[in-house]
Amino acid sequence: MNISFLNPPFRGTYNREVRFQAVSPQKALHPPIMLGYAAAICRDAGHKVDLIDAPALEITFDETIAKLKENSPDYVVMLTSTASVESDGGFAEAIARDTGAKTIVVGSHATAVPEDTLNYGFDIVARGEYDYTIRDIASGKKLEEIDGITFKKAGKLIHNKDRSLIQNLDELPFPAIEFLPNEKYYSALYKNPFTFILAGRGCPHGCIYCAGPQLMSGRGYRFRSVKNVVAEMKDRKKRFNLKSILFNDDTLNVNKKHILELCDLIIKEKVDLPWAAYSRVDSVDAEIAEAMKKAGCFLVKIGFESGCDEQLKTMKKGARATIEQARKAAKYFKDAGIQIHGTFVFGMPGETVESIRKSIALAKELDLDFVQFSVAQPYPGTEFYQYLEKNGFMKFEKWSDYLDEKGCIEPIFEYPNLSKEEMEGLLKEAYREYYLRPHYIAKAIKQRLTNWNLFKTSLRSAWSLLQYIKD
Known part of the structure; x- marks a missing residue:
């Protein structure tokens, strides 16, 4: 099969393929690693594959169709998202018309609302972790026998049982990034170009707004062996002109034994590839921070999320995720010489103007290297979405309302004591104040002035951010 x-x-x-699906106000472009x-799995199964990242290639709909025709695909596997599903569905219909290929749609949105997603023009929804699902479809297996898919047959909706999560992640091949324009992926946070590596999948924590663990990767952390992870790091360094990697795990250091073993092996194998990672405030101590620094970690992304302990409880960050612990985590990483990118989210249940101002104040107190303020996005299938829907707080008519005209996050809910306009105003105020x-x-x-690469990427990011906050 051609896929x-x-x-x-x-x-x-x-x-x-990110936690907040949008055009970043600070400009960044990430690889679709899933x-x-x-x-890679389909390639290893003997199928002819290609992988087209149209946003990275900066190509139009017509140019994308032309590239698809070069492969004469039997199937086109399309990544979708909440805000783009209407556009993506229209494109799926054009693909079917112009190439004859069947379309398979993947991603958290399609997983959450598969029947609604099919109605936009796709042939099959592959729900949850779809690594092996696509291979099974391409192998010619009867659709009725394939776990984790939703489709229509003779007008009837068929919703097969969920596919089990992959337990042995070491059995997976490394992602086929050779098909991607790796030189195109950038962020002011990293050394560019960069790529993603997943040392594991899933998250054991219960945050109500995070779509990945609730819909795709599960409430539990399945990690690869450190030997397998380091082998991928060495492969990426040898084969591709990458300057850094981001471990895109929800929390790389959630298991102390695993992160210390990983750092030890990176040092032992002399990988010498700078890396960044996600952390929580309650998943770090001085020993972990120092080990990460020695192993090449130059930046961590920490979800501080709020400057109010009551808000942290409401969003179910966990009993140890407190403001006091946030201060400790920032100090651990600063003392180790690791830069910090802190994220704060506005609009969780119970949020007020006062609690948002506390978040802005905490960000300034912590004096982080970078911050990202966002209005929460209630993605379908999450506990947060269900809360808003149940209480009548949703204020949108169609999925594309999730974005403004520039592709940035648009608030699509409000509370009796906190309007959409107030959240938008406070968001820009937060960026200006910080x-x-x-x-x-x-x-x-x-x-x-002492980091030319950071200087170059920061110019693009700073200009984009200034344009955003001045409007």
Whole structure:
């Protein structure tokens, strides 16, 4: 079979395979690594595959169709998202018309609302972890016998049982990033170009807004052997001109024994590839931070999320995720010499103007290297979405309402005491208050005068952010 894997064109540098699906106000473009996994499995099964990342290639709908025709695909596996599903469905219909291929749609949105997703023009929904699902479809197995898919037959909806999560992640091939334009992926946070590596999948924590663990990877952390992870790091360094990697696990250091073993092996094998990772405030201590630094970690992304302990409880961050613990985590990483990118989310249940201002105040107190403020996105299938829907707080008519005209996150809910307009205003106020402080500007200039790569990427990010906050 000929199989094309596709991240479709939509809103310029739109990111689908991320936690907040949008065009980043600070400009970043991330690789669709899960498509890469499925492509590698199908390639190893003997199928002819290609992987087209239209946003990275900056190609139009017509140009994407032309590239698809070059592979004469039997199936096109399309990544979709909440805000883009209407556009993606229309494109699926064009693919069927112009190439004759069947379309298989993947991603958290399709997993959450498969019947609704099919109605936009796709042939099959592959729900949850779809690595092996695509292979099974391509092998000619009867659709009725394939776990984890939803489709229609003679007008009747067929919803097969869920596919079990993959337990032995070491059995998976490395993602087929050789098909991707790796030089195109960038962020002001990393050394560019960069790529993703997953040291594991899933998250044991219960945050109500995070779609990945609730819909795709599960409430539990399945990790690869450190030997397997380091082998991928060495392969990426040898074969591709990458300057850094981001471990895109929800929390790389959630298991102390595993993170210390990983750091030890990276050092022992002299991998010498800078890396960044996600952390929680309650998953780090001085020993972990120091080990990560020695192994090449230059930046961590921490979900501080709120400056109010009551809000952290409401979003179910966990008993040990407190403001006091946030201060400790920031100090551990600062003392180790690791930069911190902190994220804060506005609009969780119980949020008020006062609690948002506490979050802005905490960000300034922690004095992080980078911050990201966002209005929460209630993705279908999450506990947060269900809460808003149940209480009548949703204020949208169609999925595309999740974005504004620039492709940035648009609030699609409001509370009796907190309007959409107030959240939007506070979001821009937060960015202005944080990044336009004389102290921060002086520190940022000093950092960038000694780091040419950071200086170049920061110019693009800073210009984009300034355009966003001035509107």
